[in-house]
Amino acid sequence: MKLQHQFIALKKISFLLIFFFTCGIFAQETYENSISFSKSDSNLEWGPCPHFMPEGCYIAVLHGNPAEKNADIFFKVPANSFIPAHTHNSAERMVLISGELVVTYEGEQSQTLKEGTYAYGPAGKPHSAKCGDSPCVLFIAFEEPIDVMPVEED
Known part of the structure; x- marks a missing residue:
């Protein structure tokens, strides 16, 4: 019974690690920098x-x-x-x-x-x-x- 509880706990931890790792990857892929422009900004094309x-x-x-x-x-x-x-x-x-x-x-x-x-x-x-x-x-x-x-x- 103790082994079964350890296995369930390990499964939960593995799921959480995979979840947080996946979220981190997706967050990095959609991350973009902020921007700011004025009407006379020399960087405008x-x-x-x-x-x-x-x-x-x-x-x-x-x-x-x-x-x-x-x-x-x-x-x-x-x-x-x-x-x-x-x-x-x-x-x-x-x-x-x-x-x-x-x-x-x-x-x-x-x-x-x-x-x-x-x-x-x-x-x-x-x-x-x-x-x-x-x-x-x-x-x-x-x-x-x-x-x-x-x-x-x-």
Whole structure:
């Protein structure tokens, strides 16, 4: 009987060791470093916007892969730029980092975003925007892969 208790205790210890070892391996595989960026960070790699966006428009990927879910970007446009009507297959969560941006979603009143303003845009809903008298930088978190499609005006 004593041998049976020792065997059961050894089995429990072995299971716990395997469990903790496995958790440790998985934790190491999914571990990632924290990051932090400002709009003027010299480490940002700014790329051009799609062709229908205003001249001087740039995008910088902050986190994630734009071709996959959950990517974050900075979107930058010069002062007095008009961003034509467009849609995304993803909802977007936004915070205006600098400038003032008037955003208009189809069928809704325009909203004026000021520095620090949070906004949410539903997937597939056409919208346009106008940047004010100073350059605008917008943080955007996409839930789905990043895309942008122009809306043809009637």
